Amino acid sequence: MKKMSSKICILVAVSLLLLGTVVFTGCQKEAAPAETTDSAAAAPAAKGLYGSPDESYYMCVFVSGVEYWFPVYAGFKEAGRILGVQTYYEGTTEYEAQAQVEVFDSILAKNPTGIYLSPINADPFVEPIKRAMEQGVVIATLASDSPQSGRPIYITSDNVNEGTFAARQMAEDMGGTGKVMTLTNPGQTNHDVRTNTFVSVIKAEYPGIEVVAQEVSKQDPDASYKAVMTVAQKHPDLGGVFMPEANSGMGAARAAVELDSGLRVLCCDVNATILDMIKTGQIWGAINPNQSNQGYLGMMLLFLAAHPEFTTFMSPDEEMGRSAIQVPFLDNSLNIVQADTADYFYTDKYAEKLGYKDIADMLSPHIPAK
Numbered sequence: 001m002k003k004m005s006s007k008i009c010i011l012v013a014v015s016l017l018l019l020g021t022v023v024f025t026g027c028q029k030e031a032a033p034a035e036t037t038d039s040a041a042a043a044p045a046a047k048g049l050y051g052s053p054d055e056s057y058y059m060c061v062f063v064s065g066v067e068y069w070f071p072v073y074a075g076f077k078e079a080g081r082i083l084g085v086q087t088y089y090e091g092t093t094e095y096e097a098q099a100q101v102e103v104f105d106s107i108l109a110k111n112p113t114g115i116y117l118s119p120i121n122a123d124p125f126v127e128p129i130k131r132a133m134e135q136g137v138v139i140a141t142l143a144s145d146s147p148q149s150g151r152p153i154y155i156t157s158d159n160v161n162e163g164t165f166a167a168r169q170m171a172e173d174m175g176g177t178g179k180v181m182t183l184t185n186p187g188q189t190n191h192d193v194r195t196n197t198f199v200s201v202i203k204a205e206y207p208g209i210e211v212v213a214q215e216v217s218k219q220d221p222d223a224s225y226k227a228v229m230t231v232a233q234k235h236p237d238l239g240g241v242f243m244p245e246a247n248s249g250m251g252a253a254r255a256a257v258e259l260d261s262g263l264r265v266l267c268c269d270v271n272a273t274i275l276d277m278i279k280t281g282q283i284w285g286a287i288n289p290n291q292s293n294q295g296y297l298g299m300m301l302l303f304l305a306a307h308p309e310f311t312t313f314m315s316p317d318e319e320m321g322r323s324a325i326q327v328p329f330l331d332n333s334l335n336i337v338q339a340d341t342a343d344y345f346y347t348d349k350y351a352e353k354l355g356y357k358d359i360a361d362m363l364s365p366h367i368p369a370k
Helices: 006-026 069-083 096-106 122-135 161-174 191-206 221-234 245-257 272-279 289-305 347-354 361-365
Strands: 056-061 088-093 114-117 138-142 153-156 176-185 210-218 238-242 266-267 285-289 327-331 335-339
Touching: 006 096, 006 347, 056 069, 056 096, 056 289, 069 088, 069 289, 069 347, 069 361, 088 096, 096 114, 096 122, 114 122, 114 289, 122 138, 138 289, 153 289, 161 191, 161 238, 161 266, 161 285, 161 335, 176 191, 176 221, 191 210, 210 221, 221 238, 221 245, 245 272, 272 285, 285 289, 347 361
Parallel strands: 056 088, 056 114, 114 138, 138 153, 153 327, 176 210, 176 238, 238 266, 266 285
Antiparallel strands: 285 335
16 A cells, blocks of 8 residues: 555544544434435534535536445445434436536536546546636545646545555465466556556566456456456366456456356456355455445545634635645555355345435435525
């Protein structure tokens, strides 16, 4: 895991102390069912970090139907509930940068307090993010980033760490010898980093393992299946396949079952299908970011960035028109999901645990009572 600079460490420490205050404040009130637009939360009895019910915070993602995002928004919404502010989940239905920029602009037209954004690509969002901040909207990025935009906050599971962890887990299970391949999704920054890191770690640390192919799957299960089958025909002793997301894992698992050769399928992220496949042994494992933590921390830091009155830093940032909350990188941690832990990661079970009727209820806006 890469090291943070001392300045970032200090700011993260301050943020976490403030988060502790928020959590403590939230614990003062009675437990209540999770809110939806039809069931707004009452104001907490204790005073503390608390916003206005008119404040609105949006989470903006690409391909909003992808299950990965659902627990992230649940954490985001839960933090918004504690803080007494509005939260909304929005995104594109397709995997296309311009479409997401248009969604971002439509959110911006509503004059929100803050936006939690996972940009599909870095470059198309440089100008929109700068424009949003000039408008006075606080911005944080998650999972994928647009570093040249000047956004003050970026929260992720550390894609370098994910790729490194994946490489070492698979290589150690293979005994340091054999052949592996990857399935790639070129153009999505976080996926590129995960895959490239996996390959570089294998080559640098495990000379007995050969990377025999890097095939493009573009998150298509059918393309993944065909790619694995083709490579396995050339290399019948193929021992493992890594991909930086979940959809390709489903196709790779189908190939692994047909090959019946003990091929290890290791993906990133989970959904119900992936979890079922892990439990039945079709998929060896998955690297999964701590999704709810990613959402919770994002909402808390956006709120603090929008409320400088709650923070007093030894810095000229506020007088110079900059956010005093500067967290260029915060790792939300990760988990390795295998057959013995898979039951903890089903989204519908998580929604039930939080008190929601179903996943749709969990994804609904939170609008507090005024």
